[in-house]
C-alpha cells in the first residue's frame with residue numbers, strides 16, 4: 291500500500307510540518323468545554339475555548355437540550371427542506387430574528403456552512419467580493435466556491451478599501467464581507483466607515499458576528515452596538531461561540547433569507563441539526579436576552595487583563611474584545627510559552643501559521659465571563675513568571 295504514488299509527497303510534507311513546529315495534533319483534552327478543562331487527567335484554567343459566556347456547561351442549557359431529545363428524538367433525519375424540521379427550529383429562528391430586529395433568520399449546521407452558503411448564493415463569476423485580509427477561512431472558502439472575483443483589502447485599512455471600491459465601481463454585483471471581531475487578533479472592524487462606503491458604492495454588506503454576538507451590543511453584536519444594523523444586508527453569526535452550543539445563524543430581510551433557503555447548497559444538501567442542539571440554542575438565546583449586561587462585564591475583565599499584559603511588556607496587538615493575542619513571533623517561542631503556562635495551571639492555544647501570518651505565532655487568550663477575581667490574579671501571576679522566561 292505504502293508504495294502508492296501519494297505516500298512519498300505526503301510523508302515529505304508531514305516531516306516538513308513537524309520540522310517547522312507546524313504539525314497539528316488533536317490535544318489530549320478529555321473535557322474541553324468546562325472552565326476547568328481536563329487535559330491528560332489534570333485540570334487547567336481554560337483560556338482556549340470560544341465559550342466566552344461559560345454557557346456550554348450551563349445546567350439550563352443541558353436541561354433544554356435533554357427536553358428537546360425527549361420531545362423530538364436524537365436526529366433530524368433529513369434536510370430541513372424535506373422532513374428535517376420541528377417546531378423548535380421555527381421558534382428559534384423567529385426569536386432570533388426578533389432579537390436582531392431583522393425580518394427573518396435561518397439556522398445552519400455550523401458557522402462554516404453559513405458562510406459557504408452566503409457567498410455561494412449571492413455571488414457568481416460575474417460578481418466581485420471585497421474581503422478583509424484577515425477574514426475567517428470559512429469566508430475565503432465560500433468566496434472560492436462562488437467563483438467570484440476575490441478582492442482582498444489590507445486588514446482594517448479603510449483607505450485601501452476605498453481604492454479597491456473605486457477600481458471596481460463600474461461592476462454592479464458587488465459584495466463586501468467582514469468579520470466584526472477578528473478571531474485571531476480580537477480587534478474590531480471599522481464597521482461604521484465600511485457601512486458608509488457600502489452605501490456610497492452600492493455594495494451588499496455582509497458581516498460575520500460570530501465572535502461578537504452574545505457579547506457586544508447587549509448580545510446583538512457590534513453592528514447593533516454601533517447603531518448601523520440597518521445598513522447591513524446580512525448578519526451572520528454562530529451559536530458555537532458565546533452562545534455555548536453549535537450552528538450558524540443568518541438574519542436579514544425576508545427576501546434575502548428566502549433566497550438563501552433556496553440557493554444555499556450547504557443548507558439544501560445537508561441533514562438539519564439535531565433537536566438537542568436546537569434546544570440548547572434556544573435556551574442560550576433566552577439567557578442572553580434575560581441578561582444583556584453579561585457581555586459588557588466580560589469586556590471589562592478583558593480590558594483589565596490587556597492593560598496588565600501590556601504593562602508587563604507583552605504585545606497584545608489591537609485587541610478590543612474578549613480575544614487577546616499575546617504575539618510572540620516564532621512558532622517555537624509560542625509553544626514554549628504555552629508549555630510554561632500549563633505548568634502554572636493555565637491552558638492556552640498556541641496559534642501558528644497558516645492560521646496567522648508567518649512570524650506572528652501567538653498565544654490566543656479567550657476570556658470567559660465566569661472568571662473570578664482569583665482566576666484573574668492567577669492569570670496575571672502566570673504571565674509575570676512567563677515574562678522572566680521568554681521576554
Ligand SMILES: Cc1ncc(COP(=O)(O)O)c(C=O)c1O
Pocket residue numbers: 400401402403405426428469473498500501528529530536537538
Ligand atoms: C469569524 C468566524 N466565522 C465563522 C466561523 C465558523 O463557525 P463554526 O465554528 O460555527 O463553524 C468561525 C469559527 O471559528 C469564526 O471564527
